[in-house]
Amino acid sequence: MFSGWYEGLLAGIKTLNQILTAGIAITAFSLLIYALTFNLRDRVARSFAVILLSVMVIFTSEAIQSAVKSADLIDLFLRLQWIGIVFLPPAYLHLSDALLVTAGKPSRGRRRMAVRAIYLVSVFFLLLFMARQLVGGLVVNRQPAPHLQRTLWTDFFSLYYLAVMLWAGVNFIRAYGKMLTRSGRRRMIYLMTGATAPALGSYPYLLFGSSFAANFPLFFWSVATLINLLVGALIIIMAYAVAFFGVAWPDRVVKSRLFKWIMRGPVTASVALSVMTLVRRGGETFGLEYNAGVPVATVASILLMEHLITLAAPIWERQLFFGRDRAELTLLQNVEERLLTQSDLRQFLEAVLAAVRDHMQSPSAFIAALDGGELSLLINAGKPFAEKDNLSQALQLLEPDASGRKEYLWNDTWILPLRQRRAIELDRDQEAPLLGILGVVCAPGQTIEPDQLQALWLLAERAALALEDRSLQQRVFSTLQDLQPQVELIQRMRAASRYDTRANLLAETFAPENDVSEWVREALNHYWGGPKLTDSPLMRLRVVQEMARDEYDGNMPNALRALLKRAVEQVRPEGERRFTTEWMLYNILDLKFIEGRKVREVAARLAMSEADLYRKQRIAVEAVAKTILEMEIQRKPEERKEADS
Secondary structure, eight states, rough: OHHHHHHHHHHHHHHHHHHHHHHHHHHHHHHHHHHHSSTTSSSHHHHHOOOOOOOHHHHHHHHHTTTEEEHHHHHHHHHHHHHHTTTHHHHHHHHHHHHHHHHHHSSSOOOHHHHHHHHHHHHHHHHHHHTTTTTEEEEEESSSSSEEEOOOOOOOOHHHHHHHHHHHHHHHHHHHHHSHHHHHHHHHHHHHHHHHHHHHHGGGGGGTTSSSHOOOOOHHHHHHHHHHHHHHHHHHHHHHTTTTTTOOOOHHHHHHHHHHHIIIIIIIIHHHHHHHHHHHHHHHHHTSSSHHHHHHHHHHHHHHHHHHHHHHHHIIIIIIGGGGGHHEEEEEHHHHHHOOHHHHHHHHHHHHHHHHHHHHOEEEEEEEEEETEEEEEEEEEEEEOTTTTGGHHHHOOOOOSSSSOOOOOTTTTTEEEOHHHHHHHHOOSOOOOOOEEEEEEEOOTOOOHHHHHHHHHHHHHHHHHHHHHHHHHHHHHHHHHHHHHHHHHHHHHHHTTOOHHHHHHHHHOOOOHHHHHHHHHHHHTTSSSSHHHHHHGGGGHHHHHHHHHHHTTOOOOHHHHHHHHHHHHSSSSSOOOOSSSSGHHHHHIIIIIIOOOOOHHHHHHTTOOHHHHHHHHHHHHHHHHHHHHHHHHOOOOOOOOHOOO
């Protein structure tokens, strides 16, 4: 009786361990995709991606081999598992070195050489593994589970594994000591705590084949299950800490994006896997080898989870991630959801004009907006408006009228001024600003009945309200455009100072993107020589100075010219050069600045007006400026790598 109870408990713990192993594999794969997608440029994130790849290989192989019966397949997946185990030590040392560099503790090259040496040692163990010297043949019928036979090299590798992990742990502690900000120290604690997960999760597999694991299988599997339970939580904590490296997003954006990724990835996949397993085993209980409910239940669980996440996402964002800024961020969300776009405005005004034509039985109606002191046709309904080039005449007919309603007859068109309603409500004695006009074409001699006139003015007020919102939003967008470079600058410095305050806030400040765009435009205008190139503020960029030193014998103008050419080539689409829309920006840069052709010649070559050419040129120059800024920002980690050597 005791034996039966013991065997049942052992089988249950093994089953739970299999479920946790599959969940960890799913989580590691999902977080690996996240790291490769959002912050792969950062050294810390790249080394963390190596750890996740090793963990994914380990736990995926373990989950598959525990479900197969063939000895050949078991042997194959156990060997794949060891590939991940072999590369965990150098990946951890790599991560610890990246953390020290990020925290402002670059070495003189010793740590980097040590990391490379440890990678080479792991390659040596991999060669031993391929030669079947690190582990031996497959052992199937021994406790605690099927495993590869231990050798003398297995014991050496276990010592190497523990020594390198302890070394990495010392580096983690050193990096923690370099953190000056409270948030940096807190996240380093998260990172160090989470870093124990992959190490703990893989080490039990090193005990396979040992006398301890064979003599105490219940204790071994209980510990392995508890460790896997911890790994599932700790690996997410580790990913959370690493997610802040290499990105300039606000903390709330990082948290929200990672949380949503975890919910849509590991959580949804684990729920679907659990439902599938339960339905399948339930069918087997009733003697059904194939249960048609398995795919139905799996798909239904995925759809239900996605639906619940969509509904719950706004709630958890406000409750968990907005913090003290909840009111401001909620307001911004509401503005985004209710923003009156150009398409929305056009759709609304089309409905207004349709109602105007219906009430007036008019063949045509239009709305013109006042922009920069001139009227421009915004929308037309019915027959094309023949007088659209003479709207200035209609504007001259209007008399200042703050509060009263007065319509004007212009040729065969009734003109109703659209004025700002809020100004009228605030001060009836002040002239209300003109927003535009509503024009209704009428038949010769046609008069407007009082009820028609009342309805027409009501519709005109609706149109005026829409134009007023349009005007307000244009001012808001203009303010945001002016604010964006400064906000981006502050966010970049704030993100850079999360872990290394001294090395970043005391460093030379990044230039706002608007200033860089102007410098780039001036330098391109003097691309083949001139003071705007030779005296350009772009000469202060590290990337220019390094190019001058390494490639142009200290000639700064030639280095800047080469940098501009390289940035222009980044704008070039792939494939053969064409004179199509997608090639527009590159063709402008190449023809106007690199080849030095005149504006009229470039405009004729690209079949556009000179005014349109200047607008497109501004966009092209901004693209070049953005590329140069990215090159300059990327020099920071490169400088630190050089400091290591």
